[in-house]
Structure formats: C-alpha cells, structure tokens
Amino acid sequence: MIIDCHGHYTTSPRQHEAWRTEQIAAHGDGRAAPPRPAIGDDEIRASIVNGQLKLQQERGTDLTIFSPRAAGMGHHLGDATTSEAWAAACNELIYRVCTLFPRNFIGVCMLPQTAGVSPRNCIAELERCVLQYGFVGCNLNPDPSGGFWKDPPLGDRYWYPLYEKMVELDVPAMIHVSAACNPAFHTTGSHYLNGDTAGFMQCLTSDLFKNFPTLKFIIPHGGGAVPYHWGRFRGIAQDMKLPPLTELLLKNVFFDTCVYHLAGQELLTKVIPVENILFASEMIGAVRGIDPETGHHYDDTKRYIEQLPLAAADKAKLYEGNAHRVYGRLSSQLAKQFSGA
Amino acid sequence: MIIDCHGHYTTSPRQHEAWRTEQIAAHGDGRAAPPRPAIGDDEIRASIVNGQLKLQQERGTDLTIFSPRAAGMGHHLGDATTSEAWAAACNELIYRVCTLFPRNFIGVCMLPQTAGVSPRNCIAELERCVLQYGFVGCNLNPDPSGGFWKDPPLGDRYWYPLYEKMVELDVPAMIHVSAACNPAFHTTGSHYLNGDTAGFMQCLTSDLFKNFPTLKFIIPHGGGAVPYHWGRFRGIAQDMKLPPLTELLLKNVFFDTCVYHLAGQELLTKVIPVENILFASEMIGAVRGIDPETGHHYDDTKRYIEQLPLAAADKAKLYEGNAHRVYGRLSSQLAKQFSGA
Numbered sequence: 001m002i003i004d005c006h007g008h009y010t011t012s013p014r015q016h017e018a019w020r021t022e023q024i025a026a027h028g029d030g031r032a033a034p035p036r037p038a039i040g041d042d043e044i045r046a047s048i049v050n051g052q053l054k055l056q057q058e059r060g061t062d063l064t065i066f067s068p069r070a071a072g073m074g075h076h077l078g079d080a081t082t083s084e085a086w087a088a089a090c091n092e093l094i095y096r097v098c099t100l101f102p103r104n105f106i107g108v109c110m111l112p113q114t115a116g117v118s119p120r121n122c123i124a125e126l127e128r129c130v131l132q133y134g135f136v137g138c139n140l141n142p143d144p145s146g147g148f149w150k151d152p153p154l155g156d157r158y159w160y161p162l163y164e165k166m167v168e169l170d171v172p173a174m175i176h177v178s179a180a181c182n183p184a185f186h187t188t189g190s191h192y193l194n195g196d197t198a199g200f201m202q203c204l205t206s207d208l209f210k211n212f213p214t215l216k217f218i219i220p221h222g223g224g225a226v227p228y229h230w231g232r233f234r235g236i237a238q239d240m241k242l243p244p245l246t247e248l249l250l251k252n253v254f255f256d257t258c259v260y261h262l263a264g265q266e267l268l269t270k271v272i273p274v275e276n277i278l279f280a281s282e283m284i285g286a287v288r289g290i291d292p293e294t295g296h297h298y299d300d301t302k303r304y305i306e307q308l309p310l311a312a313a314d315k316a317k318l319y320e321g322n323a324h325r326v327y328g329r330l331s332s333q334l335a336k337q338f339s340g341a
Numbered sequence: 342m343i344i345d346c347h348g349h350y351t352t353s354p355r356q357h358e359a360w361r362t363e364q365i366a367a368h369g370d371g372r373a374a375p376p377r378p379a380i381g382d383d384e385i386r387a388s389i390v391n392g393q394l395k396l397q398q399e400r401g402t403d404l405t406i407f408s409p410r411a412a413g414m415g416h417h418l419g420d421a422t423t424s425e426a427w428a429a430a431c432n433e434l435i436y437r438v439c440t441l442f443p444r445n446f447i448g449v450c451m452l453p454q455t456a457g458v459s460p461r462n463c464i465a466e467l468e469r470c471v472l473q474y475g476f477v478g479c480n481l482n483p484d485p486s487g488g489f490w491k492d493p494p495l496g497d498r499y500w501y502p503l504y505e506k507m508v509e510l511d512v513p514a515m516i517h518v519s520a521a522c523n524p525a526f527h528t529t530g531s532h533y534l535n536g537d538t539a540g541f542m543q544c545l546t547s548d549l550f551k552n553f554p555t556l557k558f559i560i561p562h563g564g565g566a567v568p569y570h571w572g573r574f575r576g577i578a579q580d581m582k583l584p585p586l587t588e589l590l591l592k593n594v595f596f597d598t599c600v601y602h603l604a605g606q607e608l609l610t611k612v613i614p615v616e617n618i619l620f621a622s623e624m625i626g627a628v629r630g631i632d633p634e635t636g637h638h639y640d641d642t643k644r645y646i647e648q649l650p651l652a653a654a655d656k657a658k659l660y661e662g663n664a665h666r667v668y669g670r671l672s673s674q675l676a677k678q679f680s681g682a
Contacts, residue, residue, distance in 0.1 A: 142525070148489060149525035184483070184490040189577050190542035193566045194535035201531035221573075225534045225566035231602025232562075235628030235639035236530050261572025267608045287576030298576035 002302065003323040004056075006174065006220055006256050006280030007064035007105075011051040012093055013043045017072065020086060027078045036089055044096055053104055055283050059302055063334075065327065066094055067108035067139050071187050073178035075113040076146030080121055087112035087125050095133040102337035106330065107135035108174065111162075115145040119162040126162070130169045134336060136327040138166070140173035140217075142199045147182030147191055154199055155206020163212050170328035172216035174256075175199035188286035196224025200253065204237060204245070209252040216252055216326050218278060222259035222268050230271045246273070254326050256280035257301050257318070260287055265304040274314040278322050279305065343643065344664040345397075347515065347561055347597050347621030348405035348446075352392040353434055354384045358413065361427060368419045377430055385437055394445055396624050400643055404675075406668070407435055408449035408480050412528050414519035416454040417487030421462055428453035428466050436474040443678035447671065448476035449515065452503075456486040460503040467503070471510045475677065477668040479507070481514035481558075483540045488523030488532055495540055495558075496547020504553050511669035513557035513595075516540035529627035537565025541594065545578060545586070550593040557593055557667050559619060563600035563609050571612045587614070595667050597621035598642050598659070601628055606645040615655040619663050620646065 015037035023033040052064060068090035075083060091109045098105045109129035111122035122138075129135040140162070143149050152158040154175070166173060177195035185191035196219050209215060219226065226233060234245055242248055254276050259265050269277060280301065287298040296303055305318065324330050356378035364374040393405060409431035416424060432450045439446045450470035452463035463479075470476040481503070484490050493499040495516070507514060518536035526532035537560050550556060560567065567574060575586055583589055595617050600606050610618060621642065628639040637644055646659065665671050 149523050151525075153525050182490050184492075184494050184539055184543070186542045186546055186577075189545065189574065190535075190539040193538050193570060194531075197534055197538075197566065198526055198531040201527045202525070204530065205527055222569065225538065225569065228563065228566065228569035228605050228608060229534060229600060231600070231605060231632065231639050232628055233530065235601055235630050235632065236527075238630045239628060259570065259572070260576055261612070263608050263611045264569050264572060267569060267604050270604045271602070287573055287580060289576050289579045291572065291576065298572050 001063060002061040002319045003279060004061050004064045004281050004283070005218065005278045005323050006258055006282045007052060007066045008069045008282065008285060009066060009094060009097065010069050010284045011047045012069065013039050013047055015039060016089065016093060019089070020072070020074070023082055023086065024077050027082050033082070033085065039093070041096070041100060044093070045100055048097055048101060051284055053101065056104060059300055061281075061302060062104070064105055065108050065136065065323070066097060066105040068094060068110040070139065070176050071179040073110050073139070073141060074146070075141050075144035075178055076115055076181050080112070080114045080117045083112040083114045084121070084125070091125065091129050091133065091135070094135075098134070098337065102340065106333060106337065107133055108137040108139060109135050110139050111141070113141050113144040115150055119159050122162050123165045126165055126171070127169065130171055130329070134333045135171070136329045136333055137171045138173050139176045141177055142175055142195055142202065143177050146178060147180035147185045149198070153202035153206070155202050155208045163215050167212055167214055172218060172326050174218040174220055176220055192221055192286070193224045196221050197226060200224065200226045203249055203253060204233065204242070209249065213251070216254065218254045218256055218326065220256045220258055220280065220282070222257060222264060223255035223272070227255065227268045227271045250276050254278055254322065257305065258282045258299075259301070259304075260298040261291075262304045262307060265301070265308060269308055269310060274310070274317055275322060277318050278326060279319045342404060343402040343660045344404045344406065344620060345402050345622050345624070346406045346559065346619045346664050347599055347623045348393060348407045349410045349623065349626060350407060350435060350438065351410050351625045352388045353410065354380050354388055356380060357430065357434060360430070361413070361415075364423055364427065365418050368423050374423070374426065380434070382437070382441060385434070386441055389438055389442060392625055394442065397445060400641055402643060403445070405446055406449050406477065406664070407438060407446040409435060409451040411480065411517050412520040414451050414480070414482060415487070416482050416485035416519055417456055417522050421453070421455045421458045424453040424455045425462070425466070432466065432470050432474065432476070439475070439678065443681065447674060447678065448474055449478040449480060450476050451480050452482070454482050454485040456491055460500050463503055464506045467506055467512070468510070471512055471670070475674045476512070477670045477674055478512045479514050480517045482518055483516055483536055483543065484518050487519060488521035488526045490539070494543035494547070496543050496549045504556055508553055508555055513559060513667050515559040515561055517561055533562055533627070534565045537562050538567060541565065541567045544590055544594060545574065545583070550590065554592070557595065559595045559597055559667065561597045561599055561621065561623070563598060563605060564596040564613070568596065568609045568612045591617050595619055595663065598646065599623045599640075600642070601639040602632075603645045603648060606642070606649060610649050610651060615651070615658050616663060618659050619667060620660045
C-alpha cells in the first residue's frame with residue numbers, strides 16, 4: 001500500500017470557501033456569520049473523483065492522509081470564534097470525504113488556532129475529530145499570525161496543553177503554516193518552507209521531546225531547508241553541546257517527500273534515515289504544472305522515488321510502514337474504514 | 342586563485358563590539374554615545390593572523406571577500422543615527438584589515454539600515470566604502486526588523502534608490518539578514534536560511550531585474566532552501582506564467598557554497614548552473630566544530646568541492662571566474678591591492 005501522508009482538500013465545493021469569505025466579512029462588520037451552506041454528497045463526490053481520487057489512480061497511490069486546505073486555514077483572520085467555526089466546517093468536510101471514500105482517504109484536522117490565543121482552545125476540536133471522526137493527526141500552525149511570527153516557538157510551554165492531548169490521543173502533528181499575509185513572503189514559495197525550517201530549529205533548541213518523548217511531528221515539504229543543510233544543523237547542535245540529531249530529534253521528527261525534482265529527493269533519502277521519511281505529494285497543491293524536463297507533473301513525487309536506489313524494504317517503510325509508526329491510530333482506523341465499520 | 346566570497350570579521354578586537362553595547366545602551370538612555378575606542382594595528386593583525394588568515398593558509402584559499410560580522414549588524418537596534426555610526430565603525434575596520442593584508446582580503450560593506458527607514462540612507466556609506474575604501478560590494482539586509490519582516494520586499498520601489506547607486510557603482514549585494522530578535526527564529530539556524538529563501542522568492546515575484554538588468558544579488562548559505570526545492574520554484578514560476586528561472590533570474594542571482602556537508606554541495610552543483618555558483622565558506626561563522634564523520638571542519642567547504650565531479654574549467658569558474666564577473670570592481674581593485682597602489 002502506498003500512503004500519501006500530505007494531501008489537502010484544495011478542490012472543495014465553491015460554496016465552502018465562499019462562506020468563509022462571508023464569515024470574515026461579517027466578523028469585520030460586527031454581524032453574525034450567515035448560516036453554513038448546504039453541500040451535497042454528490043458535489044463532494046465530484047470534487048474528489050475528478051481530483052485527488054483520479055490522481056491517486058493515475059499515479060498508483062492508494063491512500064491519502066487528508067486535511068483541510070492549508071493556505072485556507074487563515075489563522076490570522078477573524079478571531080477565536082471565527083477560527084472555531086471555520087475549523088469545524090473544514091474538518092466536517094474532510095470527515096464526509098473519508099466517509100464517502102473510506103478506502104482512499106483518512107482524516108487529519110486543522111486546528112482552530114488564532115494568533116495570541118492559547119492552544120488550549122484547540123483541544124476540544126482535536127478531541128472531537130479524533131474520537132468522533134476517526135482522524136489520525138492534526139496540522140499545527142507554528143505562526144498563526146501569517147508571517148509576522150508573533151506566537152511563542154514550538155518548544156515553549158504555551159503549546160504544552162495541546163501536546164498533552166496529542167500524546168494522550170496518540171496523534172502526531174504536521175507542522176504546517178497557512179497563508180502569509182505579510183508581503184515579505186510568498187505563501188507556498190517562501191512562507192511554507194520557512195515555517196518548516198523555523199519549526200525544526202525550534203524543536204532543536206528546546207526540551208520538547210525530553211518532556212514529551214512520544215510526541216511526533218512531521219515537517220512537510222521535505223523538511224524545508226533542513227536536509228539540504230543537514231551538516232549545518234548537525235554542526236550547530238554540536239556547537240551547542242547537544243546530542244547528535246539522530247538522538248535529539250529523530251525519534252520524534254519526520255520529513256515528508258514533497259520535493260518536486262529528482263535531485264532533491266536523492267539528497268533527502270541520502271541524508272535522512274529512511275525510517276524518518278514519509279511518502280507525500282501534496283498533490284493539487286502548490287505546484288500544479290507539468291515539468292517540461294520530465295513530461296510529468298512536478299508533484300508526482302512517486303516518480304522520483306521510483307528512480308532512487310532504495311532497497312525494497314526501505315521503500316516499503318517510506319511508502320507505508322513509517323506512516324503506521326508515526327500515525328499511531330492509523331492501523332486501527334484503516335481496519336475500521338476498510339471493514340465499513 | 343581561490344576566492345572565498347563570504348567572510349565576516351567575527352574575530353574583531355573586543356573593544357569594537359563592547360563599544361556597540363555602550364552605544365546602544367547610551368541611545369536607550371538618551372545619552373550621547375561614548376567616543377569610539379582606539380584599536381591598534383597590532384590588535385587587528387593578531388585577530389586576522391590567528392583567525393581568517395591562518396585558515397586561508399591551512400585550507401588553501403587565497404582571498405576572502407570580507408565584511409563586518411553579519412549577526413552584529415543589528416539593524417533592529419537603536420535608530421538611523423546609531424546604525425550610521427556603527428556601520429561606519431565596522432566598515433572602517435574592514436578597510437584597515439584590507440590595508441594590512443591587501444593580498445588576502447577585499448572589502449564588502451554593511452549598510453546603515455534601520456527598520457522602517459528609507460534605504461536612501463545607505464547611499465552615502467555605500468559610496469564612501471566603494472570610492473574611498475575600494476570595497477567591491479555590500480551586504481543588504483532584507484529584514485532590518487530582525488525577524489518580524491516589517492519592511493517591503495526587495496522587489497518594492499522602496500529599495501530602488503539604493504539599487505540605482507549599486508548599478509552606478511557596479512557593485513552587487515549579498516542578501517544577508519542579521520541577528521534575529523524574534524524568539525521564533527534561531528539566528529544562524531533558521532533566520533539566515535529563511536532570509537535567503539524569502540529574498541529569492543521576492544526577486545522571483547517582482548520586476549526587479551527587468552528594471553535593473555545589471556543588478557546582481559548573491560544569495561548566501563547555498564541559497565537557503567532554494568536549490569533543494571529547485572523543482573518547486575521552477576514549477577511555481579511556470580504556474581505564474583513567468584519565463585524559466587534561468588532567464589528570469591540567473592543573469593542576476595548567484596548562490597554561494599556555504600553548505601556544510603558533501604550531499605548538499607552535490608545537490609547545489611547538480612541543480613544550479615556552475616556560472617551561478619560562487620565559492621564561499623563563511624568560515625569562523627555559524628558552525629565552528631569538526632564533523633566527526635569527516636574529521637574536518639564543517640565549514641571547510643573546499644573539501645567538499647574537491648570531491649565533486651566538476652571539470653577543471655567549471656571549478657575555475659566557481660573558485661575565481663564567477664567572482665570577477667559578479668563583483669564588477671574586483672579585478673581592478675585586486676590589481677590595485679596587489680601592486681600596493
């Protein structure tokens with residue numbers, strides 16, 4: 001089985017995102033948000049059959065760990081109330097996708113984060129998504145301010161209440177920023193990658209995994225700049241008299257394979273232990289075109305991995321085994337969804 | 342000749358940085374700064390002979406393009422007046438190093454930037470450093486706020502007066518942030534790399550090089566996350582209907598080789614045309630230890646390059662030729678410094 005651990009519902013029915021625009025406008029005007037729009041099962045089906053499911057089939061992958069559109073989370077917009085209602089709406093849609101296509105999608109939730117508001121606020125929604133919807137993880141935004149980096153770093157105790165709940169529920173977080181509202185950053189070109197690199201470094205300089213030895217983070221987009229600068233990070237840790245990165249972080253930190261060219265994938269798998277790499281494409285995402293150099297979609301990451309000199313056993317870890325290890329609830333949830341329970 | 346295009350004076354005499362502390366304290370108290378300390382030629386000599394020069398000789402490089410300590414620029418501290426005085430002091434020290442060791446160092450200046458203050462303010466110091474001191478470039482901080490990213494992106498007309506002067510003087514800028522005062526970032530671990538990636542993306546999304554076809558930027562630290570995600574950047578540009586990156590940027594944007602492990606250097610030279618890569622180490626900088634995997638300093642970047650399958654002609658470009666092309670005043674300044682003129 002080939003599990004893509006990083007997919008967002010970027011093709012959701014139009015009225016869903018339209019409602020978000022209305023919600024934020026209403027909030028700005030001090031009005032109540034309009035009621036949420038009706039979205040039929042057929043609309044959801046069409047958006048998936050012609051989108052993610054079609055590409056799964058064309059590319060030969062089996063299952064996508066699926067979450068709301070990352071740039072759409074918009075934790076810098078509105079306030080705690082709007083974030084809560086929006087997260088609920090987005091997560092519910094993911095649940096409906098997983099219910100309609102139980103063999104192809106398994107859910108991960110977005111959190112109702114708001115810049116400057118305690119992550120305690122996210123606990124109820126996380127619990128609801130995991131226990132009621134059968135979700136297996138969450139996306140955690142290290143910068144709810146959208147590019148101004150106003151919240152404490154991930155190693156700060158500010159975030160601990162959420163980590164406690166994650167550990168209790170046995171769910172990992174993908175460290176994933178949302179849209180940048182700071183003109184210094186391009187959302188998918190610099191802000192995403194910078195969020196990955198900053199998040200990794202926040203872990204490196206903290207006691208986080210000493211205090212939460214079973215907490216697990218996935219750093220998406222191939223780990224931002226981290227594997228390319230693995231020597232730099234090893235050296236900085238060494239200068240700080242910290243243990244080697246393998247000991248310090250690699251029981252808790254994992255990288256996905258959202259790197260859109262072969263040379264990058266080669267580097268990733270050469271530098272990072274295969275146990276710490278999870279297959280992913282973030283397809284129908286940041287880069288949608290076809291690479292004229294290969295004739296294939298940039299984000300068809302499986303094609304790169306097929307070209308790597310990996311042993312079959314290692315490939316199996318990267319495609320499937322590691323996902324089961326990192327997402328502690330994945331195996332049992334899959335069994336449920338496959339049996340139609 | 343092997344030219345290291347990225348060195349900072351990290352070993353400057355103690356009273357120099359001590360004065361900075363006093364200057365900023367005085368500014369905070371509304372007092373005038375104390376007079377600048379006396380620094381003898383012998384002190385400068387000792388700091389270089391036992392530092393950069395020793396490593397040049399040990400590692401077999403010839404010349405360092407040398408600028409003030411990057412993390413020390415501190416454009417978020419004080420105001421325009423303190424920045425001006427501090428830049429003048431730092432640049433003067435670099436000039437003295439170049440005068441004492443004319444065959445080993447050639448100067449690049451820091452700019453008296455201040456968050457929220459027009460880059461016009463930097464023109465006089467740039468002109469002074471180039472015309473009086475014989476400097477061949479400048480370091481340009483895309484985020485004088487130190488991690489809060491409050492200034493306009495590099496493509497904005499806000500920066501144009503400075504670019505006009507750079508073009509007139511024929512000097513490039515290395516896009517280099519300073520220390521992070523935002524707790525979200527570790528200065529050398531995430532802020533530097535994020536500054537590189539953000540700066541590159543700001544160029545990609547702007548008309549900058551259409552308006553300044555001879556303007557040249559060096560993106561340090563191997564280009565941040567850029568070469569590792571070259572496919573992503575190519576794809577994003579393509580989705581935006583922009584020309585290929587080679588056309589769009591690579592006449593104007595160059596990457597240095599400050600990547601501290603072999604796999605990263607392999608990727609850099611595989612992905613980026615050799616014409617766009619400049620040898621650099623940033624030695625006695627972010628990473629000072631010895632890599633137990635190689636037994637050599639992480640930042641001894643020449644050792645990695647010696648292991649790459651590059652043709653001799655390409656290696657010569659990377660080590661020397663490209664530097665002469667990017668730093669338009671380098672050849673004539675070198676001739677001056679070598680002849681003792």
